[in-house]
Amino acid sequence: MKSQKKALVDWFLKNRSVFPWRVQDPYALxxxxxxxxxxxxxxxxxxxxxxxxxxxxxxxxxxxxxxxxxxxxxxxxxxxxxxxxxxxxxxxxxxxxxxxxxxxxxxxxxxxxxxxxxxxxxxxxxxxxxxxHAPEAILDGNLTRIFSRLYSISFLPQNKKQADFYWAHATEWAQSPKAFLVNEALMDLGRLVCKVKTPNCSVCPLKNSCKAYLNQQTQSFPPTKIRRYTAWEGLVLVIESQDGFVFFENSESSPFFKNQYCLPHFKFSKTQSKNFPIQAESWVSFEQVISFTFVGAFKHAITTYKIEAQVMHLLLHTNASQNDPRWFSKKNLFEKISNAFSLKALEKVFNSH
Ligand code: SF4
Incomplete structure (x- = not known):
């Protein structure tokens, strides 16, 4: 382990990336x-x-x-x-x-x-x-991948017992007065050399002790994550005011989003009739609506959900409330909103005009 750490740190000191949050001198606090x-x-x-x-x-x-x-x-x-x-x-x-x-x-x-x-x-x-500069361990996706390959670990840290196993390796690597260098070196190694799809083993300082490399099994480690998805069919509302603003909400009720601005959405079967849905009344009253149009559908995956959503554009004859931060101007929507689910719905609306 001592020689592995030395080889790793030597490599790191020659190849270290400098970012705004890293100081120039690798030994400095x-x-x-x-x-x-x-x-x-x-x-x-x-x-x-x-x-x-x-x-x-x-x-x-x-x-x-x-x-x-x-x-x-x-x-x-x-x-x-x-x-x-x-x-x-x-x-x-x-x-x-x-x-x-x-x-x-x-x-x-x-x-x-x-x-x-x-x-x-x-x-x-x-x-x-x-x-x-404490001898404390870190474990992120990069280190998990390296350890899985280095020790041929055929599981991911998906439960406490498995996570503890990986943390034990991370702790062993951090047992050093130079843990700050070892940890940073492992992070850089994962990002630059031991990459997800194509590890560049020929330049890796750990190749002489890497089980996956020595057994020519780098593609088998880490194992593929088994994901179980829940299907979700729904309707997304793009509510547009007369003066060109679109309504978003910081949704608490959404199954996928917490604390981020997204378009209103709710469960809605694709076989359901295309009349004005009663659930939309939670956001707008039918009297405010000049027109409503189903403009298409999109697919999206997030966390454990596979989403199939239809999009409905509602045009109102009322203006947006100027003091309400939930209304976003149409002019710079794509700069302000980062929620990919909402962006897909907006594209459906704007491409249909
Ligand atoms: S030898 Fe290859 S697979 Fe093993 S740690 Fe280095 S880059 Fe990763």
């Missing part, structure tokens, strides 16, 4: 606030997408205390486009706790960090390792 924000932004989002968001964020919210004093509305506006808005809301909640309980400095124990909203095992490990 990193700012805990920067590590925290970048790691949350990077969840489910590519590095190239995150860079401009991170830079804008740090220009406006330069430290935890500045962030803690901002309004939720402003914080969300800096997150607009990254999706999964609960992440931004949790960051703000945590910032307020850190300001009040820890004088604006992120705590340096796993227990305290994991007690903060939105900070899980991975993020806590990243903060402790990169900002405080």
């Amino acid at each position: 990193r700012d805990a606030y920067w590590v925290w924000i970048s790691e949350i932004m990077l969840q489910q989002t590519q590095v190239s997408t995150v860079i401009p968001y991170f830079e804008r964020w740090m220009e406006r919210f330069k430290d935890v205390n500045t962030l803690a004093e901002a309004t939720e509305e402003e914080v969300l506006s800096y997150w607009q486009g990254l999706g999964y808005y609960s992440r931004a809301k949790n960051i703000l909640k945590s910032a307020r706790i850190i300001k009040k309980q820890y004088l604006g400095i992120l705590p340096s124990t796993r227990k305290e960090l994991e007690a903060l909203p939105g900070i899980g095992k991975y993020t806590a490990g990243a903060i402790l390792s990169f900002a405080y």
